[in-house]
Amino acid sequence: MFQVLLDHYPYYLSTALIVIGVWGMLAKHNLMKKVIGMNIFQTAIILLFISSSVKFGATVPTFDPKLGLENTALYVNPLPHVLMLTAIVVMVATNGVAFAILLLIYRRYRTLDEEEILRRMRE
Amino acid sequence: MKWLALFIVCLFVAFLFYVEVDMPAYGDPQAPANLHVSPYYIQRSLQDTETPNIVTAILADYRAYDTLGETIVIFTAGLACILLLWRSKRDDSKVQRPHC
Amino acid sequence: MIAKYRDLIVSLACRLMVPFMFLFGFYVTMFGHYGPGGGFQGGTIMASGVILLRLSLGRQATIKKFPLELGHIVGVIGLLIYSATGLISILAGGEYLNYAYLPIPGMSGAERQHLGILFVEIGVALGVFGVLLSIFDSLTKEG
Numbered sequence: 001m002f003q004v005l006l007d008h009y010p011y012y013l014s015t016a017l018i019v020i021g022v023w024g025m026l027a028k029h030n031l032m033k034k035v036i037g038m039n040i041f042q043t044a045i046i047l048l049f050i051s052s053s054v055k056f057g058a059t060v061p062t063f064d065p066k067l068g069l070e071n072t073a074l075y076v077n078p079l080p081h082v083l084m085l086t087a088i089v090v091m092v093a094t095n096g097v098a099f100a101i102l103l104l105i106y107r108r109y110r111t112l113d114e115e116e117i118l119r120r121m122r123e
Numbered sequence: 124m125k126w127l128a129l130f131i132v133c134l135f136v137a138f139l140f141y142v143e144v145d146m147p148a149y150g151d152p153q154a155p156a157n158l159h160v161s162p163y164y165i166q167r168s169l170q171d172t173e174t175p176n177i178v179t180a181i182l183a184d185y186r187a188y189d190t191l192g193e194t195i196v197i198f199t200a201g202l203a204c205i206l207l208l209w210r211s212k213r214d215d216s217k218v219q220r221p222h223c
Numbered sequence: 224m225i226a227k228y229r230d231l232i233v234s235l236a237c238r239l240m241v242p243f244m245f246l247f248g249f250y251v252t253m254f255g256h257y258g259p260g261g262g263f264q265g266g267t268i269m270a271s272g273v274i275l276l277r278l279s280l281g282r283q284a285t286i287k288k289f290p291l292e293l294g295h296i297v298g299v300i301g302l303l304i305y306s307a308t309g310l311i312s313i314l315a316g317g318e319y320l321n322y323a324y325l326p327i328p329g330m331s332g333a334e335r336q337h338l339g340i341l342f343v344e345i346g347v348a349l350g351v352f353g354v355l356l357s358i359f360d361s362l363t364k365e366g
Contacts, residue, residue: 007148015143019136027128055157056150061165062258063175072162073152078177079161085182085263086193089351093200096358100207103362172336174256182261183340187320190343191305194350198302201354205295208361 010051017044031105031112035098042091046084053080225363227281237279244272252348256340262347266301269348270355277359291360298353304346308339 005012021044024037053076061078063069102112109117147154168180182190228234252265277285309320317324322339323332330338 004144008143008146010149011143011146012140015136015139018139019132022135023128023132026131027125051149052146052154052156054150055152058152060259061177063169063177069166069169072165073157075165075177077157077161078164078181080156081178082181082186085178085261086189089193089197089263092355093197096200096362097203097207099362100204100358104207171333172340173333174337174340176256176258176260178259179255179261179340179344183343184322184336187309187343190347191309191320194302194305194347197351197354198298201294201298201357204358204361208364 011048014044014048014051017041017047020044029114031102031114035095035102038098039091039095042087042094046087049080049084049087053077225277225282227284228279234279237275241272241276244275245269248272248348252344253341255344256337262344263351265344266348266351267355270352270359273356274359277363282363289356291364294353294355294357294360296353298350298357301346301348301350301353304349305343308342308346 018041021037021039021041024040025034028034028037055073055076058074058076059067061075061081067074105117106112109120111117111120147156151157164181164185165177168174168177168185172180172184174180174184228237248265248268250265251260251268252262255261255265273285273289276289308322308325311326312321312324313319315324315326322336325335325339327335327338
């Protein structure tokens with residue numbers, strides 16, 4: 001049981017951050033807090049993937065003339081790093097569009113609280 | 124509403140914790156993610172592309188098509204922001220009238 | 224309209240830092256082959272230089288050198304550079320985005336890949352710079 005915890009502790013910590021982000025998206029009433037919850041969620045996913053690419057005793061995935069290329073266990077797995085660059089760009093894109101929509105909602109209803117907006121929409 | 128959110132979140136975290144016991148150990152060089160195509164990229168990228176940085180070589184040469192799709196994604200996000208927020212001057216009375 | 228920042232020390236410090244931010248962004252883009260970096264990182268640093276200029280000097284003073292439509296035009300040019308590199312490879316007889324078929328004389332196949340990666344990274348940096356600047360300009364536009 002303790003050995004399982006010691007082997008997988010980065011995954012559990014990233015899952016805790018995922019759950020905090022999902023809780024912020026579902027349970028908060030302010031629209032800005034929901035956007036912040038989405039940000040926490042996306043950052044935790046990136047952390048989960050990068051922590052799954054680590055090898056003990058390895059160095060950064062750049063060619064080092066002293067180490068050579070035969071033993072690939074000396075370089076960290078570069079593939080999740082590449083995929084997470086794409087994920088960061090998708091984070092920026094969704095943040096931009098979310099803020100644009102929030103700006104339009106504020107100009108129309110003069111508030112950012114979800115229940116207040118629903119009440120004003122019914123009138 | 125908050126109790127329903129709490130219940131969903133507890134279900135979610137229980138499911139994720141139960142599944143993550145089966146993931147490979149942290150820092151294991153023999154994990155399945157490090158075995159199939161990643162050693163090919165590490166060993167062949169210097170002689171194929173003369174680029175010491177393996178991450179840039181994968182991003183711009185082996186997986187260039189995905190990088191093109193991603194550039195189109197961020198361009199579409201900028202386009203959506205422009206279409207939402209640049210509009211001609213209208214007076215405020217037209218905006219406040221409720222739509223049916 | 225973003226107004227000029229009222230404090231003198233902050234305004235002067237920002238004006239001193241901005242050329243170095245541009246230079247650093249350009250360096251990170253060009254040296255993506257040899258260390259961490261590449262198109263996305265360099266484009267973001269360059270865009271944050273222009274955004275700092277807009278925030279500290281106000282919109283009136285910066286609109287002469289960096290007009291409002293600069294973001295759109297530069298973003299489109301970056302994306303076109305990327306797609307054109309792939310199209311040139313098709314016109315020269317190979318597959319899409321296979322840089323070994325670029326028609327540059329006097330280079331072996333691996334060196335052409337090196338040059339193709341450089342063109343593509345410049346395209347990506349210009350695209351990201353243009354889009355981030357245009358998102359900032361859309362969000363702070365009044366009216």
